[in-house]
Amino acid sequence: MSLSNRAKAILASLSIVITIIVSGQYIYYNKFNAYQVYMNGKPLAYVKNKEDFYNVEKNIEKDLEKRFGKITLKDDITFKEVSIKNENIADSSVIKNSIIKNSRTSIPTVLMKSDGREVGVLANESEMIKVLDIIKNEYKEKDKDGTFKLNNRITYVKQDTNIKDISTIEETIKIAKENPSNPLICFSKEKETNGVQNVSLSRSLSVTSFVSFPSKGTITSPFGMRWGKMHNGIDIGAPMGDPIHAAMDGKVVYAKWEDGYGKVIKIDHGVGVQTVYGHCSNIDVNEGQQVKKGENIGKVGSTGNSTGPHVHFEVRVDGAPQDPLKYLK
Incomplete structure (x- = not known):
């Protein structure tokens, strides 16, 4: 083989080697990672x-x-x-x-409102109650001896919400308090009465009553006109299944289903005073049974005409509904 041909062969071989190396590097550096x-x-x-x-x-x-x-x-x-x-x-x-x-992705939620103003999008009524309890406890920390009531009308709308628009409990609380001069949710202190109230009866009798809250929770709807109709008691929001306690000593005179109230308990306390506990999930007492103040009588529920777990609590004097907050300790 001539020198010229040998040189050509060497150059061809080098070209092939270089092509292989370059191609290999290209493949190596450009393969997906x-x-x-x-x-x-x-x-x-x-x-x-x-x-x-x-x-x-x-x-x-x-x-x-x-x-x-x-x-x-x-x-x-x-x-x-x-x-x-x-x-x-x-x-x-x-x-x-x-x-x-x-x-x-959208999922079922509740849009929490305070006096018609949107507060947050939460999972359920129990989360709403937790929001109210946390805010209420902040008021209590500032005044441990005070009893506080909710100043707003809390409502909610069931709706499907995209997951990006769902609020956490912490975010909802922050929104509720972000304007200190006009917060979306606020509580005020009840006038101190030491739990003693003078109940005037139509037959000119009076009884000094010590009435305690029937359930741990937050007042979500007060006594008075609501949605164009009279609301004869207060609604106390609490988790489903929480215990309901007798507000005073008395005798159970009614313990069964009633239209509107769902499972309801009525206790007679004498001299025309009666308390009512509506929307129970369970009734734990019998008609005719004597109960003591603070004794468990049922469990929080949402039976009857109810939009979520709570206790509808009434105080009646001679059959006439009274504002329970006047008598609650």
Whole structure:
């Protein structure tokens, strides 16, 4: 082989080697090392592997389940192989925020309102009660000897809400207090009476009554006109199944279902005074039974015409409804 041909052969071999090396490097540096996630057809984030995304998605579902029960995110997820720098790969917190922000999943919630003004979107009535209790306790911490009542009319609307628009209890409390001069939710101190009230009876008799709250909770609706009709008692919001206590010593004269009230207990305290406990989930006393103040008589419920767990509490004098707050200790 001539020198010229040998040189050509060497150059050809070198060209092949260089091509292989360059091609190998190109393949090495351009092979995919991540996935681009698409949610409902839109780019969401870059992840190292598919499992990273699905693990975050499962954790979101578990967090929602604690408040709302079993939840499955309803989104179309696809992946595309990509080659990117490692610093562009999203961590779990970024993935979580992106999923919540872009998911089209909606779940049943309650929109909490105070005097018609929106406060927050929560899971259920129990979370609403917790919000009220926490705010009320802040008032109590400032004045441990005081008894406080809610100054607002609390209502709610059941609705389906996208997960990005759901409030936490902490966020709801913050919104309720963010304007100190005109808060969405506030309590005021009751006038001190030491629990002693003079109840005037139609037959010119009087009885000194020591009336205690029938349930731990927050007054969510006061005595008086409501929605164009007379509300003959107060509503005390409390968790489902919480105990209901007799407000005074007396005799159970009614313990069964009644239209509107659902499962209701009526206790006669003598000299024309009667207390009523409505919407019970369970009745734990019998008609004719004598009970003492503070004794468990039933459990908080939402039976009858009720929009959530609470005790409808009435004080009647000679059959006429009175404002229970005048007599409560």
